[in-house]
Amino acid sequence: MDGIVSLVFAITGHRDLIATSVDSYREEIGRIFKKFRKLCPHTPLLLLSGLAEGADRIAARAARDAQIPYVAVLPMAVDLYRKDFTEKESLEEFEILWQGAARRIEMPLAPGCTLEQIGKPGDARNLQYREQGRFLVQYSQILIAIWDDQIGQMGGTSDVVMMKLGREATPSPQALPNPGFGGLGPVFVLPAHRASAPIGKIPALKCDERYPTALNQVDCKSGYLRLDKYNADVAGASEDSPAVRKSRRNLFEGEEAIDLSQAMEWVAGVYSSADSMAIHFARVSLWLWQAIFALLAISGVALAWVHVLKGGHPVLVGYYVCLVLAFVLIMGDRKLQMRGRHEDYRALAEALRVQFFWMAAGLPDVASDQYMLKRSGEMTWIRNAISQCGLYGGTLQSNPIGSSELAIRLRLAHKWVEGQANYFFQRQHGHERKKRYFTYLARVCGLVGLVAPIYGWVRREPVELQSHAVAAIALWWGALIWNYLERRGFEQEAREYSRMYELFHRADKELQEFEIGKNLAGSVETIRDLGREALEENGSWLGTHRERQLSPHHAVGG
DSSP states (O other): OTTOOOEEEEEEEOSOBOGGGHHHHHHHHHHHHHHHHHHOTTSOEEEEEOOOTTHHHHHHHHHHHTTOOEEEEESSOHHHHGGGOOSHHHHHHHHHHHHHOSEEEEOOOOTTOOHHHHTSSSHHHHHHHHHHHHHHHHTOSEEEEEEOSOOOSTTSHHHHHHHHTTOOOSOOSSOOSOSTTTTOOOEEEEEOOBTTSOSOOOOOOOOEEEOOTTOOHHHHHHHHHHHHHHHHHHHHSOTTSHHHHHHHHHHTTTOOOOSOOHHHHHHHHHHHHHHHHHHHHHHHHHHHHHHHHHHHHHHHHHHHHHHTSOOOHHHHHHHHHHHHHHHHHHHHHHHHTHHHHHHHHHHHHHHHHHHHHHHHTTOOOOGGGTSSTTOOGGGHHHHHHHHGGGGSOOOOOSOOSHHHHHHHHHHHHHHHHHHHHHHHHHHHHHHHHHHHHHHHHHHHHHHHHHHHHHHHHHHOTTHHHHHHHHHHHHHHHHHHHHHHHHHHTHHHHHHHHHHHHHHHHHHHHHHHHHHHTTOHHHHHHHHHHHHHHHHHHHHHHHHHHHTTOOOHHHHTTO
């Protein structure tokens, strides 16, 4: 189903495992899969495997037993990789697993390496295996390792494990691919029973969960549950609903996008679902906010009526009913996470929008490599979800002819820039209008609260008593309006929208100049830089909104 995001596992481990332990490993990996299927019932699982002898194939067979698709990630071209398997049975098994893979990925040559060099043992071949390890680390959320806890050569099992944990086990001419928290995650270590190890006591086959310093089990579990909640929401909505179709049309900014690659189709599908759900939950969350503030406003009227106008017990009951209903709505919002889901899905959609137009511009950049890298914990699920596009190949192919093809791609990306500039302009002025409107209302309420008692004092009874009630209600409403303004953050967001409008407007002009001058390289770099700015703004937006969560304390203006 379009819009669904998988929980991705990867396998690394030794090849020379004791034959009598193979079934035990297969069962233990199956138990890991079963555990996560129970934890995340709405989320499909996916395995990345190099299909080498030993650990890789054990995990692939365990995945096949559990009806979990797997992606073959080879360290080199398949024709060269086949030469690793000299025995007929091993080669036949490889061919079966290779053909059964949901997708097949072959690592390109590592920088400075040649086919001749990686075809024989040595540093170049080890570096090629490290490239495979980097890929497994970067595009999986959980690494399963059948490992003997010994530090080995570059590109080996220990190297991959240490990369996933954010450490470096072996020296390398290349830097590790983990700036910030990108690619880090838990490693489920199964002790290796190696045929080449000295004869001795075989360790018990017990899974040992290890986490990077920056992450912990609680945060990782929260991230898995957030991913599962997203997938449950996608499954509960029709992928052909008008809202999803509208989001897809808006992604293309009115242009017709044809011949999309698998990667771009996946991005467009997840974007459309995430964007439509973000809009839905934003509307529901805003309605809840408004209903809560309205109930509090009515409760202020009831309280003034009781104490000043002697409304009696029925009005007092109405006061408490309003407070209870407001509290129930607040707790309901916190339990259902309407606002949190809106923020999560909006962040996911906006990052995927950048990813889509980077692909449209022919850029190989992956947004997850540059998105919220300094944020760990439960929000890593968004970055992990974005990274799944890296498991698909290809870019937009509207025209197979070199520069003409790129020009078509860039026109589609330029439409995005124009559309975003207009969006930010409208949002900026819309927020400024709302700020002025609510500020005016709050000031009017404050003025009424100051003037009403004076008016009542001049007119005497019974107007004086009524004027006190009006003043109390006006000041209560004014405080609520100021609090609503603070919670919505109109002024701060208007400033941010203004900054983003200037950024996209300037880029729009640059792209127009590049198109006139046929400077395709300049257009590509502008799209890349703009995407990075948009990702940074999106991460900042998410952080700011996380600080403005609604609570009973905030709602009453405490």
